[in-house]
Amino acid sequence: MLAHFLSHVTLTPEDTPAPDVIAERALVALGETADAVAAALTAAGFAGFPITADRCPIGNYVRASDVRITGVSVGLDAVRVWTATTHGIPAPVALPDAVRTFLGRFDARRYPDLIASPDETDPAVPPDPGTAETPAPAVYPMPAPADDARFTLGLTLDVGKVLAAHGYPPIESGTDLAGLQQALFGFLYSPIPAAPVASPLLTLPADPGVSILVRRR
Incomplete structure (x- = not known):
């Protein structure tokens, strides 16, 4: 889906849209329903972890939409996009209704095929004490x-x-x-x-x- 979207965009360096604009168009291209969004992400191979701001399928998809994007944070209504030129200030990109509905269902694990495989590290699941390396130090409070x-x-x-x-x-x-x-x-x-x-x-x-x-x- 992402490759299909990008293949229809022929731009010169002078008229290349900003990364947040590219991200916005890529999100719209996913489809008009939550199921269409899930199908497009599945076809494109974008899986992820529920209830994560940067490693859910939408976060991975947006990050891949433009090489200038260095970081993402997916919220309930928008995804914040960082680039090397934003000086730490993210650009908000509104989430289409279909994507917002998809995220709610994905966080409720209604699209199990899009949940990353067990051999990947899920930041929401503590590692097995018998196999884990030195755990990261707590940062809260x-x-x-x-x-x-x-x-x-x-x-x-x-x-x-x-x-x-x-x-x-x-x-x-x-x-x-x-x-x-x-x-x-x-x-x-x-x-x-x-x-x-x-x-x-x-x-x-x-x-x-x-x-x-x-x-x-």
Whole structure:
């Protein structure tokens, strides 16, 4: 599918679209339904691991769509694309509806043929202690920064959507949202912040005497 798409694109260096544009066109070329997307990825040989931002079939497909792409991160609504010239700032590429539906089903393991083979390393599965090499050191919890723009209300809402996609009740009450946000904060950051945060943030209830601050999206 990817080769078929690229074979119809004849461009000179002067009019070559940006990598994110190439990625957007490649995603649209996958098809108009989730099953069509799955069939196209299967035919092209793009497998991957569920619930991974960079090693799912869509991430592998987008990364292969343009040699200038150095990294990808697939979210619920968009895939972020890095290149050598973006200076660490990714370009967001909106996911077509069919691709978003496919990702939800793939994460629920409804397309087993697209799950990478067992001999590949699945980052979501711990290695066998009897055969594993020295495990990678844990990176969480991290020291709490004075202000982390990544920890947004949108992050919590995205995690809630992933839970719902896997069959859990949707997050609809403020109490559940606050609880999920506290759980995320507790996993990501050390209990004591490195410095107080002073910015226009949304304050949610936490343990007595502690406030969790989340920047509004």
